[in-house]
Structures are given as structure tokens and as C-alpha cells.
Amino acid sequence: LGISAGASTGAVSVAILGVGAGMLTLPLGAFIGALVAFVLVSLLAVKAGRGTAAIILAGVAGSQLFNALTSFIVTKAATAEQARGIMFWLLGNLSGVRWPDAWLAVPATLLGLVVCLWHARPLDAFTFGSESAASLGISVRRTYFALVGVSAMMTAVMVSIVGSIGFVGLVIPLPARMLVGVRHGVLLPAAALIGAVFMILADILSRVLIPGQVLPIGVITALVGAPAFALILGQRRDRA
16 A cells, blocks of 8 residues: 555655654654555545555555655665665664564554454455445445554554565465454454564574575565465465
8 A cells, every 4th residue: 555665755754864853753754654655545546446456556656656755865865874774674674673662563553453453343344345334334434544544553653663574464364364264353363463473483584594694574575475475366366
């Protein structure tokens, strides 16, 4: 949906351009960037029409835009040392995370999970499409903005701490669904737990794969996630 790309742009704007004149912290800058990306993608999706395809295409366009803005800011304003650090951070890195970061990450994660679990039954209804959910009395627009809004909040917080790490949210729900089924009351906690374990394993791999060097964790998740996602899509197409 372009949210992580927008969060990256917001964080880089604060870190390199000094946006906010010192009044904005990195997490707040990331959240503002994520919120701007969310609004932009929503407007593009509404303009393009209804349906998942319109949202995905709008997200792709938003991601490309904010990634380009981030690259422009880094190229134009960052020193060589800043550029190296920022580019490494943008690919994801857990080596700089300390226990004080947990005071920000844990509440954001728990709040987001509680909000998602609160909407578990509406999400079950969305399995059959937004029109079917509306016919069951679900407020489609309110649910959409609540869930995407809390997703933007969690993404902004995590991006501000560890950078932008791809494929986790795209791939992990698929094996979780295979293990526990499609009921979101069980699926959401399962996906969160499997995602956490996957991140720990990816972090270990990033530290031991090349002796004496730490790889960006986003490289590991992409190397594992892209083939896994292709395999899962191939299996689903075969079943169809």
C-alpha cells in the first residue's frame, strides 16, 4: 500500500533535511510520512475505482513515488557517511535496536493487534468481498479506515526503529492461513507469532551468512519471501 515507503520518506526527511526544526522525532516523522502515503493511496484508489486491484495499483504507484523522493533526498542532501547509513537502514537492520526501543514498539504492536482482533468478525465477512460484508451490516468504509489507519501507525513505528523490511506482511499470512484456517480471531495472533519467529531467524541468518559482516535483514526476507510467495501462488493456481 506504499505505507512503509511513505514512512521511510518521512523518517529520512526528519533525519537528513531536519524537517520540523528539531520538534519532530524520527518515529513521528515516519508516522506523518505513512499517513500522507495512506491518504494519497486512498485517493488514488477511490479515483481508479473499487476493488482490490485498484488499491494494489494505487499502492504500487505510491511506493514508487515515495521511494523516488527518499532517493532524491538522500542523493541531494546527505553526506557520504549519512547516505551509507541511511541506505543500509532502509533495507532493514536490527543491530541498532536497544531495549528502550521496546517501550515504543511493544505498545504500538499490542494496540494494533487489539484493534485488528476487535475487527475480526468484520474481516471474516470481508472474505466474501466488500459487497457481501456491507449486506451483512458491516460498515465497510469505517472498517477500512480503522484497519489501514492502525496499520499505518504500526508500520511507521517499526520503520522508524528498524527500517523498511519487505515481504513479511505479504508472505507470512499465507502459511498462517494454511495452519490455522481463515477465521481472523485465530489467524491474526498466529500470523503475528509466525512473523516474529521469522524475523528472529532472518536476523540470525543476516549475521552468520557472511562471516564478519552483517547483511541488511531486508535482503534475507526478500531472498526467502519472494520464492516462497511465488511457490504459494503457483500452488493456489494449481488448486484452482
